[in-house]
Amino acid sequence: MTAHDPDRGYLLDNRQAEAGVRFGALAELFDPVTFRHVDRLGITAGMRCWEVGAGGPSVAAGLAARVGTGGTVVATDIDVSWAQGIADDVVEVLRHDVAADPPPAGGFDLVHARLVLVHVTDRAEALRRMVQALRPGGVLLLEDADPGLQPLLCPDESGPEQRLANRLRSGFRELMAARGADLAYGRTLPRLLRGAGLEDVQADAYFPITSPACTVLEAATVQQIRGQLVAAGLATDEEIDRHLANVGTGLLDLAxxxxxxxxxxxRP
Structure with missing residues (x-):
C-alpha cells in the first residue's frame, strides 16, 4: 500500500526507491511462511486467488505458478507500480483500495493479504470485503505483524549499538501508531476471522533473528523514514548515520x- 497524504496512511511509501529493496527482503523473509500455508490449504491448478495489497511481485507470481494457466490471480494495491511486470494471462494487476472499493468480481478460492491490514485505517471494512469475496469453501489467509508482542529490533540488547537500534525501532513504532497502525493487530486475527463467520480457524506466528534479509530490510526501512524520524525529534541525523553504519557491519542480531x-x- 501507499500513502499520498503525508500525514495519514502507510508510512512506507511504495513510490520511494527503497520500496523495491524492502519488498525483496520481505519476500526472502516471509515467502516461505506464506507458501507453507498456501500449499497446506490446497491451493492448486485452476483456482482463483486474490492477492490484496500485493506491493512486490513475489506472492502473486508464486500463486500463479500454483494455479497455472487454468487459474487466475488478481493482484491489487493502491500503488501497483512494483507488480506491473508480472501481469500476463494468469495474473491481472488492478489499482484498488481494499477498504473502499468493491472486491474484484468473480469470487475467489483464496484471498490473501500480508502486512496490509495493520496499516489500513478501516480494517474492519477491509476484512468484511475480503470475506465477501470468498467463494463457498474459499479460504481467507491473513498475515500481519504484531510489534507489541516483540517490540525490539535487537532482542539481545547487549551494548550501545543494540540500545540505539531499539530506540530507533521505538521511534518507528511511534510514527506508525501516529498514522493509525494497530501495533497489536496480529494477535487479534483468529478472533476476527471467527467473528466474520469463518470456520476451521487456525493461526501461528514466526519471526526471524539474524537473517541477512533482516539487515537489508532494516537499512532500507530506516533510509525511507529518516526524514520523519528527524522531523518528529525521535532521532538525529548523526544517530541515524551511526545506526546504519552499525547495521552495515552485519554484526547486530536483528529481528x-x-x-x-x-x-x-x-462455509461451503
Whole structure:
C-alpha cells in the first residue's frame, strides 16, 4: 500500500526507491511462511486467488505458478507500480483500495493479504470485503505483524549499538501508531476471522533473528523514514548515520516483529 497524504496512511511509501529493496527482503523473509500455508490449504491448478495489497511481485507470481494457466490471480494495491511486470494471462494487476472499493468480481478460492491490514485505517471494512469475496469453501489467509508482542529490533540488547537500534525501532513504532497502525493487530486475527463467520480457524506466528534479509530490510526501512524520524525529534541525523553504519557491519542480531498467520474457511 501507499500513502499520498503525508500525514495519514502507510508510512512506507511504495513510490520511494527503497520500496523495491524492502519488498525483496520481505519476500526472502516471509515467502516461505506464506507458501507453507498456501500449499497446506490446497491451493492448486485452476483456482482463483486474490492477492490484496500485493506491493512486490513475489506472492502473486508464486500463486500463479500454483494455479497455472487454468487459474487466475488478481493482484491489487493502491500503488501497483512494483507488480506491473508480472501481469500476463494468469495474473491481472488492478489499482484498488481494499477498504473502499468493491472486491474484484468473480469470487475467489483464496484471498490473501500480508502486512496490509495493520496499516489500513478501516480494517474492519477491509476484512468484511475480503470475506465477501470468498467463494463457498474459499479460504481467507491473513498475515500481519504484531510489534507489541516483540517490540525490539535487537532482542539481545547487549551494548550501545543494540540500545540505539531499539530506540530507533521505538521511534518507528511511534510514527506508525501516529498514522493509525494497530501495533497489536496480529494477535487479534483468529478472533476476527471467527467473528466474520469463518470456520476451521487456525493461526501461528514466526519471526526471524539474524537473517541477512533482516539487515537489508532494516537499512532500507530506516533510509525511507529518516526524514520523519528527524522531523518528529525521535532521532538525529548523526544517530541515524551511526545506526546504519552499525547495521552495515552485519554484526547486530536483528529481528522483526512476529508475523501472525491466521486462516479460516467460508462455509461451503
Amino acid at each position: 522483526t516483529a512476529p508475523l501472525v498467520s491466521a486462516w479460516g474457511r467460508r
